[in-house]
Amino acid sequence: MCNSELDQNGSSFLAGTDSIRFIGRSDLESTFVSSDRTLPTAQPAVFNISGHETSEYIVDADHSAIIAPIKASELVGLDGIANQEIFAFNVRGPLGKTQVNRDIAKSIADDSKHKLFPLFHNGITIIAESVNRTDDEITVDKYFVVNGCQSLNALYKNGRHITDNLRILTKFIQTPPASKLSEMITRISNNQNGVKARDFKSNNQIQIRLQNEFETLYPGRYFFEIKRGEDAKGVAVISNELAGQYLMSFDLKAPWSTHRKYQIFEDKHSDLFGRPSVTAHKIVLCHVIATTIQEHQASINNELFSKYILTRFFILYIVRLILESDDTASNVLNAPEQYIHHEGATNAFVSTIGKLLDEVITDLNAEIDQLADDFDYRGKLRDEQWCNTLAHEIAATHKKLVSRGRMESFGDLFAQQVALADS
Template sequence: MHIEDLKFQNITQKYLKPYAKRSPTETMQFLKWILENIFRLDAQDADDACVDQKQDKGVDALVINDTLETIFIFQSKFKNSDKATLGDTDLKEFTGTLAQFKNPEGIDVLLAGKAHEGLKATIRRINLKEKIEAGYAIEGVFCTNVSLNGEGIDYLKNVVDITVYDSNRIVADFVDLDADAGVDDTFELNTSDTEVIDYQTADGVTAKIFLANALQLTHMKGISDSRLFSRNVRYSLGNTKVNKSLISSIRDKKEHKNFPLYHNGITILCDHMNAPSGDKLEISRYMVVNGAQSLTSLLNAKASISADLKILVKIIALGGDEELTDKITQNSNNQNAIKARDMRSNHGIQQRLKKEISLVKYGSYELQVKQGEATVKGVTTISNEKAGLALLALDLGDPWSCHQKYKVMDDSYSKIFGRSDVTGAKIIAFHSALEAITDSLDSFDDKLFGYYTLTTYFLGYVVSEIIKDDKVGKQVFNNIKQVVEKGKLQEFLDVFTSLASTTVADLNAEIEELRENEDGFDYKRDLKSPKWCRTMCGKLKASYNKDVKRKKAEPVSALLANIL
């Protein structure tokens, strides 16, 4: 992204069009774009956060981050003049807005006053007063598509509770997803031996449906390196039962004439499509959004393809319409047996995290968001499902839910990934922390308990709570991105591993005592109980604190003193 992209005409055409139906004004479209692309909220959460109405007391959105114990109050100013800048006048007014939220009494005044019911409803729904009473910090976020001028910069020098996302900050923080990926080339298909069905929508989108010769499809670029399937919800899954069946049909030439009867077809999206002659069809900048398994199988069995083997092909020329591309991808794949993880693979949050992880300077990592993605030698691959489980246990403190893996990319998706502090660096750190404590599992007296899947998540949760219970430790946890970027991840992991070893020793003693009680100890039951996990975590934290007082263990603040 460049500064030019945020100018009125450019941003409204390139980025805000998909938000037009969700927001009546360009200012709110811009704010929702910020919430999703800079603050990483899910679309539903972004909609819920926005409260912009008349008499809204200068508040455009409210976001609670329970992990950071922070209430973010947003105000947005969208300028249609390319010469406009942001000075101190708007920021001074915003300071007054924030003053209303400094204490619970201010919230009572707001609720009793003439503020819009939309704002009041949001305040009640997110339990804002209770959060403030609990000590949550208030942070103002001012968003604009223009740059700060000198007066604005000078004003912010004396203000600590306002963060401004002007055009320069947005460009610096925006993760370009390369949404127009695919094959940037031209490909020609021969349609001389088939009937072509032409279809055109009211919006001018054109499509052609026909039986294509399978051999010519294998000449499309990007099959072997998966570039062709960049918008598909998953890549080739390898030697699966379905792919074995496909290859078997391809190699049996008696079945070639029947192949279209067995196969659902392939969907190809392109920017442009034209027919230079009656029997030629030319497409440019193209991608396959449904058919990765089929094309990969065809390429692998290319030598067996005969002229009789044809595949139903649907080619749609969209002219770069990203919103329609997403809809076609989702609906065409909904007809197949796919998982929630597959459907999330192209989601903006996943693609941003994937890009961020690939750009981390210390170490070599890759986030696997699609089934079948090839691994690279020397690169640590982290599946987004495992990343979600690490966040669930260590960041959100919910290890008892980690056996319900299906929820990570489904019911719990927004809660886990849709938060402003979930960055590529955080995923690397917490995934690595769980990996680092695996050696500690051998120290459990009960090996079956030690190597039970949920035990790792529980142990990681307890260690995280011990760290967060310390003032310095909490600061490190809340700034884990900085730890990674400064190249000090290994130092953090060494402390995490050391605390895990200490915790295992204490847990062994606690479990031994539990076995003597009437209820006994059933780890398959207890590790799925929030009450049991929280109670045991409290005991283990108390045990560690006793050791610190007795000087049998170092305080977390000492262990992590020089890490930030």
């Protein structure tokens, strides 16, 4: 791998060497996926503070904060609320009609409470590249809201109720929005009840890179949601939380841990998402398999076991064991894009996985039917030894059937499905 191109000597050498692949500047540039957000540009915003006291705290020449009661009518006029771009660095998007949001909307609709609003509302925090104040105005440029997303969205949606008496205590912090300090301010100021570990990873570079990769590779097909409340614009959503559960089952081979969602964005985050093999293609592959599993779960005889969410991840683990033991399926793990990037291949892949699942669920029914109807399925699916033993037994049975010619390999099944699609 090199940041320049191959010369004639290198080309001549590689012509007789099959075991070396050269990746040069053009390859790197054409496949690069940024881990930075594409930030919107907005006009500077001006707020009228005439007749109102403000408080200023100066850290140094480059960092300062101003707190002022700002008219709600001016806040809802900020660029980027309608398309949510102003909340690019916030840990969450709008969460809809939660109880908190309903209470905010109720207060906005009651104009008798407007003068009291700063007394019971926590306020809004705006990070900006520059913050300038005169006696009458505060001007901010290159700004983003990092705390107060729910409130500002509620104000925007209930704009018809806003009066001149409705002001919000707003903290303007001068620091680059993409800086480490901005990240720390966002994280700590949002450290309150109702904020999940997942929310604090919404600005993580790994997550942003994966989201950018989805936008490049699967536009109009899948949206990778890294922030609760993001607008997917009608595209099928794969949340990073669900992706973490997929990867825990399929890659880390630990389906019994998938109920511990907090681990996905805490101690397991790097193990799950930080590996080079974790790409948009890998996540979509897992999603396609898991969706196919969900469609086949109704064939499980034990209804409670069938409907339990961990069952899907357990079967995903079984499918992984089957694929890795089948030499004809090696490309599924090493080059998943060959199977799910284009519609025709995806349809053939889904049909092939469906045929494997018919056998898997037959074997699973044979095992589960031996247990009492009221067996502790929740406990079993969280039991590493039970899951491992049963999954390996089913995968080993599949391998024996293939080796004895009683069942076709993954490669043969996939080739048949491709041929059917072409005929």
